[in-house]
Each structure stands twice: as structure tokens, then as C-alpha cells.
Amino acid sequence: MIAVPFDPVDAIMAVMHAAFDPAYGEAWNRRQIGDTLVQETSHFLLFDADGRVPASVEQTAGFTLSRKVLEEEEELLLIAVVPQARGRGVGSALLRQFIETATARGSNRLFLEMRAGNPAQALYLRHGFAPVGRRINYYRTGTNGPCDAITYARSAS
Template sequence: MADMVDMVDILPAGLAHARVLAALHAVAFADPALSGPAWDEGAFASLLATPGVEGFILTLEGEPVALSLWRHVLDEAELLTIGAIPDARGRGLGGTLLRHGLAHLAGLGVTRVFLEVAVTNTAAIRVYASAGFTNAGRRRGYYRHREQSIDADVMVTDLA
């Protein structure tokens, strides 16, 4: 049997992947307690057309199962979104995709990366902490889904 690393690929995502990214995001974020509503194809296309925005798709045995989207300006970056479909969770794939993105950004000269994470998303907070992110503050009511309001922790890591 192949090692899981042999079954995983991380591919750069461009405008042509907006539909795939939106589909992954919709499944990964079906629970609003994770980060609010999913983004549609138009949102991904708009973001990917913005200078400094880069995306990645993680495939497992050739099937897209996770995504990440990053924005960088000079030496700072922000993780805009990262998520895996429920069937792919608990295998370390999110951490793999996170580390890939951080290494990519470091190669571009980025020294500091920020993110927001729903305070209710304890699994993601653990993954971020294991990658060196620390809490830098809280945004009250940052995520909104229908009548639900969820606070977000702002986290930061230094790549230098």
C-alpha cells in the first residue's frame, strides 16, 4: 500500500479553478460555526484575479479534498481561507497544506503571516498553534451567518 504522502499532491490554483475552490469551500464550511458562509465561484475568481493572491488545492488520490487561499503584500501575508472536506479531516492534510503555504510565502520573502479563525473552530486553532501561530487579539462578531455572530481570534506567526 502506498504511503499517504505518495497519494497527496498540492497544486497551484488559478482563475480556472474558481469553481473547484468554491465547491470545496461549500463542503468544508457547511457548518457556519467554522467560519461563516461559504464563498461562491465569483468570490474566488475575483480574489484570484487580485495581485498577490494565490491559492492551492490539495488532492488525495487525485481527488480535490482541501484548499487554501493566501494574500501577500511585501513581507506580510494573510491566510484568507483554508479547509478540508469532512471526509478528509483528521489525517493531517490541513496541516500539510498550511505548511506548504507558509513555505511558499517564506520563499517569496514574507516574514509575518496573519489569519482569523472562528473561536468555535478548536481543531483549526490546534493546527495553527502547531504551525507556530499565536493569538494576537480577538475580533468580536467577525463571522456572520444568518442571525448567528461568531467571534474570531486573530493569530500571527513569524517566518523569519
């Protein structure tokens, strides 16, 4: 876990509120984040807009949240960057660091799940993830109607 002088749940929730369109029902609530972070199999990264560890909640531009699911597998549960910091490589830097740190933890297979049609797929494909499955109507809580989830996987570095 990275050490930061503030509650990482506050930083993650601030980015979450700004980043996820409620129409798709992908955002997690504070309780889900808190319950996940206390598990020792969970890992997170926080970046400011320059790709460094942020000094405060306000400076947090993006985060990842992941969970080691098996001895050699890890799932990227969430990745998000606030709209005003997008398109400048913060998401790519987070994804690269996730791949590096998950590899260092001994994971040799990485997974993530994405709403079908999310433009983030270009980012995932560019970083070596490939689609391996689809869950029909998996996202059901948004106002845009149910959406399929696509599972992506890649080998660790």
C-alpha cells in the same frame, strides 16, 4: 500560481461547499473567490487526499487561499479540507506548504483569522501561530448568531 488542467474556482467552490458549516457564515461565494484569484497578490494551493496536486476538480480534497497584504506580510484567507479526507494530515500539509511558499515570496509575517471556538485552532497553534487579537461579532452571516474572530500570527520559517 500552480497550473492545473481545470478551473481552480470550481475546485475551491466544491471543497468550500463540503467543508464549511453554513451555520457560521464563513464560506465565500463563487464571485468572491473569482475576484480574489484574479489579483496578482493572491495565491492558492490545491491538494488531493494524498497531498499532491489534484488531477481534477473531483479529486481536490483541500485548498488554501492567501493574499500578500504588504511587502513582507501575507494573510491566509481560507483553508479547508473535505470532511471525508480530514484527520489524515491534509490540512497540516497545506498549512506547511502555505508557510513555505509564503516565505519564499518574501513574507516574514503570516496572519490568519478564525472564528472563535473553531477546532482548527489546535492545527494553527501546532504550526506556530499565536493569537494576537480578537474582533468582536465579526462573523455575522451565520444562523448561529454573531461570532468573534480571532487573529493569529507567526513569523515565516
